Amino acid sequence: MAESFIFSIAESLTVKLASRAYEEASRVVGVYDDLQELKNSLSYVKAVLLDAEQKQEQSHELQEWLKQIKLIFYDAENVLDQVDCQTLRKQVIRDYGTPKDKVGRFFSSSNPLVFRYKLAHQIKEIKKRLDKVAADRDKFGLQVIDVDRRVVHKREMTYSHVVESDVIGRAHDKKKIIKLLMEPILDNNAGYKHISVIPIVGFGGLGKTTLAKLVFNDKRVTKSFPLKRWVSVSDDFNIKSLILKIINPLSDFASSTGQQNLRDLEIEQLQHRLRNVLEGQKFLLVLDDVWNEDRVKWVELQHLISVGAQGSKVIVTTRSQSIASMMGTVANPYHLKGLSPKDSLRLFVRWAFKEGEEGKYPDLIEIGREILKKCKGVPLAVRTLGSSLFSKHDIQEWESLRDKEIWNLPQKEDDILPALKLSYDEMPSHLRQCFALLSLYPKNHHFNSFGVASLWGAAGLLPLQSKDKTMVDVAHQYLRDFMARSFLHDVSDCGTFYFFGIHDLVHDLAVYVAKDVCQLVNSNTQDISENVLHLSFVENGLPYSSIKTSLQGVRSILFPVNNQGASEAFLDAWVLNCKYLRYLDLSDSTCETLPESIGCSNLETVPKKLRKLISLQRLEITTKQSILPESDIAKLNCLEVLCVQNCVNLESLFFETRLPKLRTLEVGGCASLKSLPLDTHHFPQLETLAISGVGNEDWLHRSEDTNAVLRLKTIVLSEMVTLPHSLQQYASTLQTLVIVGCYELEVLPEWLSNLSSLKFLFMAGCPKLKSLPSDIHRLTSLQVLRIINCTKLYGKYEPQVGECWPMISHIKHTDIRK
Incomplete structure (x- = not known):
């Protein structure tokens, strides 16, 4: 396989070596001059890597050259890691004494002079290898490109013709798009929008272009839109090129003198002709395969075509949801889904067999059903695999394709992986x-x-x-x-x-x-x-x-x-x-003992001098202690996530500790806990709070100082009988509430409806929960409601049929299932 993302590795190495912090670190360790020489060699190779990555597909020798460079880069990254570690080691020794205590086991106690000698030798070896490989740079004829502005080759130009009988499984999608085309879209400020834009979105191979063709050629659409234009955008969103294609749909395929004259016109003359073509006309414009994310270009084109008659429409096909959002005017882009298993099989049969011969091979059809599991309803994948088996009736050949992963199959340029x-x-x-x-x-x-x-x-x-x-x-x-x-x-x-x-x-x-x-x-x-x-x-x-x-x-x-x-x-x-x-990752480990270099769970006590882990960002504690070493934890200024789980003897948390960067706090299984301060003094950046197994809420402090109330965005609650009343103080900031595994929970509190900023409500595994708050309609910001395995709620709120469904039918996205 072609070597990938080598330039990005070179970029990160270069940035790191050039940073002031790293230069200082290399001086401290004593390898500054060596690393500067390595940086120079790296820059020499980096200059041609972008060109090499683009040309490697045509040269196996170039691929091997890039592979060698990548291996050298990986070794260089490992050496820079050693510099980082040695710098941190020196900082810890400076701040907290010598590393000869128990925590010192985490760090190397090697002599600094010996370390410097070894490291300098490693850097010289890497530079030597890099210089040797770099000497071959010129023989590949590579150009110097310093900035990653590579042009990605997109698809070939598309056209509007389609044989409708060849398209399978898109009748429903076609009907939906045509409905959007035919109905006016009300705008609160300007009555009816002049031109509406309907995006069709999905990843490559789903059939966006095919669906657009079906709509474009429908008789009702032709009758409703006297002027239709199909524009294959693909590589470029050049305004002049787009104007030419809209003025004359044959401009890409013919070369008469008149059409050549159009190309010679200045943009000012072209825009006049465009406006003359569209003015007063009710038109349908299809912009197929749009990749442009520059809103300025889109707005420019939008202004030029706005002279069309009332009810003019634009269909955009794109892989990008951000492009769909930028260009679309309808409430939601049309997200194209995969084909059903039945339609997938019909399409597969059409590509794998000559017409009518599939009935002779029932055994192959059964294997075909298994092959289709790889495709997950994506038409291009179905076509890719089906066509690769065309007129091949050997059962072993079909089984071989069934048992191979798609990335190991031969791929033509227009197949699914490309x-x-x-x-x-x-x-x-x-x-x-x-x-x-x-x-x-x-x-x-x-x-x-x-x-x-x-x-x-x-x-x-x-x-x-x-x-x-x-x-x-x-x-x-x-x-x-x-x-x-x-x-x-x-x-x-x-x-x-x-x-x-x-x-x-x-x-x-x-x-x-x-x-x-x-x-x-x-x-x-x-x-x-x-x-x-x-x-x-x-x-x-x-x-x-x-x-x-x-x-x-x-x-x-x-x-x-x-x-x-x-x-x-x-x-x-x-x-x-x-x-x-x-x-x-040691989750779900079967180990009973671990090497000292890793650590263990169910500790009798937290390791002493925890403060030495000065770069620690996530800490999970399970201990039998009743009091944590808060003075040590308070020194963990980089800590972003803290989980305190199954500390059955723990009585209090953080009365004197301030954690300035903590974003997430998880507390669970701490049956003896009596107090937990929740305010901005202790946790100024806290956004996510997860609580489980709380018998009562007495230890959840409600802040008396309104200025000190946390601005929590997410709360996760589990194993609770009732929801803590103190949580409603976060009503103005809370965006997500997750309630899971509350097996005894029967009623949700009425104050739940006060959560004015709530966007996402998720409940799962609450079998005794009887109902949602009667005034849930007050949650005007709620966009997503998911209810999973809440038996009593399912019957009452089942979509379309439940007696209480009308109470929640206004919510944009609902997912209610057993």
Whole structure:
């Protein structure tokens, strides 16, 4: 596979080496001059990497050259990590004494002079390797490109013709779009909108263009719109080019003298001709395959076409939800879904067999049903796999395709993975690496943004752009970027975090681009690339001893599947050899003991001198102590997430402690807890509060000082009989309320309706809950209501049929199921 995101690695190394903080750190450690020489060599190679990445598809030798550079970059990152660690070590020793106590085990006690010598030697070796590879730069004829402004090759130009009988499963979608075309859209300020824009949104291969063709060629549409224009936008949103296509729809396909003269006209003359063509005409304009996110360009075109008659319409097809939002005027863009299993099979049969011959091969049809599970209703994927089997009737060949993953199948330029990869190629380089790491989770995984942010942060992919932002803030921005590209689905915006999934084919794309960097290990895995950086284990009982373990460069080890975790044999065979490990997931571990370098749960006491962990961002505590070492915890100024779980003897929390950066506080299973101050003095940045297993609410303090009331955005409650009355003090800021596993909860408090900012209400596993507040209509900001496994609520509020359904039918998104 072609080497990817090398430029972004070079960029991050360059930025780090050039930063003032890092220059100071390198002086402290004593390797400043060595790193400056490395930076110069890096800059020499970096200058041609963008050109090399674009040209590598045509040269296997160039791919190998890039692969060698990437391996050198990874080693360079590891060396810079050592500089970071040594700098922190010196800071801790300076602030808190020598490292010869118990906490000193976390740190190396190596002689600084020896360390400096070894590190300088490693840097020189990396520079030597880089210079040797860089010497081959010129033989590839590479150009110097300093800024990532690469032009992504989009699809070929599209056309409006379609044979309707060849299209399967889109009659309902066609009907919906035509209805939008035919109905006027009321605008409160200007009566009827002059021109309305209807976006059709979805990721590559769903059939957006095909649906637009069906609508464009419908007889009712032709009758209603005397003037119709189909414009294939794709690569460019150049105003002059778009005007030409609208004035003369044949301008792309003919080259007569008259049409050539049009191209020679100045933009001023062209815009006059455009206005003459459209003025007073009720027109339908289809802008197919739009990638432009520059609103100024869109507004410019919008003004030029606004001379059309009342009721003129524009249909836009795009992969980007942000483009749909920018251009659309209807209430919601039309999000195109996949085909049903029945329609998928009909389409598959059409591409896999000659007409009428499918009846001869019932066994192949059954295998075809299993093959279609890979496609998840995406028409282009169905076509890709169906056409690859055309006129092939050997059952073993069909079974072979069924058992292969899509990324291992041959792909033509217009097949599903290349079509999806256009969206990936269009991403900024920093998003590509983050997207690749999503391949470490199995298909159908339910993601949460905290977990993803932790992984991305540990991998060094979340650079902080300002002091006001945390790594989670940056991760959320990246996730919003993925949403805008239709790469995420089933997204639940909970205010301070997200739940989401990714389509199976998007997962296939992530695996495809992350090959050799990320690897998901299961019982079928026979070998692991020696240069892999991130590993994910999705099955218990894997034969670790039979798999190569000389993987010292591994940076992440995950166990993302519930109830499947690391064993002691795994830790002994793998983890202790991973010198550069940044992320280790030990949830659901079967270990009874852990190496001293990792730690353990169910502690008798929290380790002494916790304050030495000066960069710690997340801390989870389970201890038998009645009082925590608050003086140490108060020194953790970088702490963003604190979880205090199952501390059965703990009586109080944080009367004297101030945690300036804490965003999330989780408290659960602390049966002896008597007090917890919740105010801005102790937690000035707190946004998310999760509480579970509280027998009474006496310890939840209500702040008497209105200026000190927390501005909580999210509250998660579980294992409660009643909801704490004190929580209503957050009515003006609370956006998300999650109530789960409250098995004895029967009634929701009436004050719930006072939550004026509430956008997301989620309730699950509350079987005795009888009803929602009678005045739930007062929650005017509520956009999403999800009720799962609340037996008594389901019957009363079942969509369309429940007796209380009218009380909640106004809510934009409802999900009520058993």
